[in-house]
Amino acid sequence: RIERADTVIYFDFSRYRCLHNAFVRMFKGKLFKKKRTDITEGCDERFDFEFFKWIWNFNRDHRSGIYNKIEQAQSSKEVHIVRNYRDKKKLLKML
DSSP: OTTTOSEEEEEOOOHHHHHHHHHHHHHHHHHTTOOOSSSOTTOOOOOOHHHHHHHHHHHHHHHHHHHHHHHHHTTTSEEEEEOSHHHHHHHHHHO
């Protein structure tokens, strides 16, 4: 995807923030019976141990590879690294 993009935005949030956000999305969907439009039809969103492990280990397993790809692309693409909600707000204002 990076090769085809002209702009790269990478959300490099902590595992705690990612777990919190995933739990809140799932909880709101179950509590308010709110149908999400950003997931595939028929995909039953659940928060199980496998999903927890995937989120918990994502940065450890994938961050360095992602940063390597971003570093290679920086000379030809606009790159934004978003590490927290403050960064996200700044980026949205700028865009």
